[in-house]
Amino acid sequence: MNDAWLAFSAHARLSAPHGQGFFLHRADSIYDDAPDVRYEFPKAYLKAVREAVGDWIVYYEPVKAGPRGYFAVAQVHEMIESPSGNGMWWAMISPGSYLEFDSFVPRLLHGSPLEVALREPDGSPKKGGAQQLAVRRLPDADFARIVNMGLPQDLEAIEASRYDRKPEAADPAALFERPVHERLTRRAYRDVAFRRKVRAAYDERCAISGLGLRNGGGRPEVQAAHIRPVEENGSDSVRNGLALSATLHWMFDRGLIALDIPDPAIPWDVRVLVSDNKVPRDVADRLIRPERQLTLPKDRRDWPHPANIQWHRENRFGMGDPSALFSR
Template sequence: MVGSQGKRPCVVLTIRGSDNAYGDDDDGYVYPERYREALSPLETGEAMLALIYEPRRGGGRQAYVAWALLSAPPEPAGKTTKGQRQWRVRYDGGLIPLPHPVAQEEKEQVFETFLRTIPREERGPAQRDTSVRPLLPEDFSAVLTAAGLLPALTVTDHADRVQRERQAVERLVRDRGFRLRVLSAYSWRCAITGWSAPPRLSHALLDAAHWVAVKDGGSDGVRNGLALTPTVHRLLDAGMLSFAFQDNLWRLQRHKLLDNFELDGLGGHLQLVDGQPLMLPGDQQRLWPELPAHT
């Protein structure tokens, strides 16, 4: 669900690199009762976007380091040592690291609106007791743009800029949703090599590929997706691999340029056999790729 103005509510979640008293990890975030209001949209079924910040305290990089989609309601997580109730919110598919950390201020740009009027030397104290704080959607977009995840916009018209930023963020969220649905359907395992990765490492070790590209009319449904290792995905995009439905199975077809192709190294052994069946989800009716129209 998206907010009434077409924007998802956003929030900053602060995580210490060490002295992590709440036990936050790559799967979820724990917070005390006093921050419950900042995440209240989740309790009414409204999805949120989270930006993860590491403070200097605890050995952090004093930078934004990851983002996440939140959609599930928070769950009770016991009490603090002082008896205050705690809650835990789960990241959909785990944290997504930014390509590189983004400092709170880069090239004289302060990303969070509430910090812009505060002198740099006073920003640390100003953030005390704000480990969970609301974030304007345009501030979220600015950080992801600085990290290289969103395109830099040159438009000057404010309304046009806001609309394009919203569309870019929604596209990023939609792509993330497609990835999660496909990799989960394939049990976090490459359909060709069988190599698998736990969900928290899947962003680096597995891709969710489209059978039919979106630009060619393909959908973002699971049946138009395939879990692949990045190397195999690149070979597919280069036209070195394709698929055919034979003997009631989807099988790999290898381009002749890959005859006798094998890859050996410290990372393991990769062999692509022409005609080998793909390792597909168990639910053939709902999750297998759709058959070509002529079959």
């Protein structure tokens, strides 16, 4: 376990006792947002964001922007003024803290808001007021309820028995009820959550070979690879992930292959680069689709982030060897 992760985990445990926060975000936002890195906001929310520094927040997508509802959790590391000089501010997300929910959580459950502050005494939704705020505080009980719905306690057990033809009956007493904050910082749990989301985004098929192989029990052979490693401040966002076969995952991690977006105006044209001085042509031709183009998720919000692609290409491809030859 790396030092950055240990520091993050320790800080998260120290910051756990008080209330948490809420950030409203939409994929088509006019703000310079990257949910796993920063959240841009106007000066009007300075006080609310300052109070959230050191705390966990949940991300929420409004109904008019899409169906996701509450969709992720992260921890706020610090607040800085936007370097653009446009009068905006950034809430910087603690590296390694962002995690998308396994299941999106709706704002309403049986017609009643999950957040107590948004409910009338009869349980119906309030109008106006707090629900109009893009940044607000969130009581611990509301935060835990939302996270437990999006990232269930037994997610690891669910994944372990997912492809069992005759799964054993679960023993409720065997499930160790970990506090929400402890679960969110535990690497083993986060790996399972990340793997499930990345596999689902790519329809359980390898993004480079296009193959969707399964073993005899129906379990997909495809793995979830981080584009920018966690130990290098990479996040557990699907946009920092790729579904790859075991061999291609190994090659990608070692910089034998990489990705490139030749024209930023055509973000869906993601090309596969091959280090020709390290990978024999016949091997590349067997493992990679002839057109050398990455197969992208159906949901554009899950496409690899260009910044992550660039980081991997500059820091892993050819393992920093400027003489490394490549082909597209």
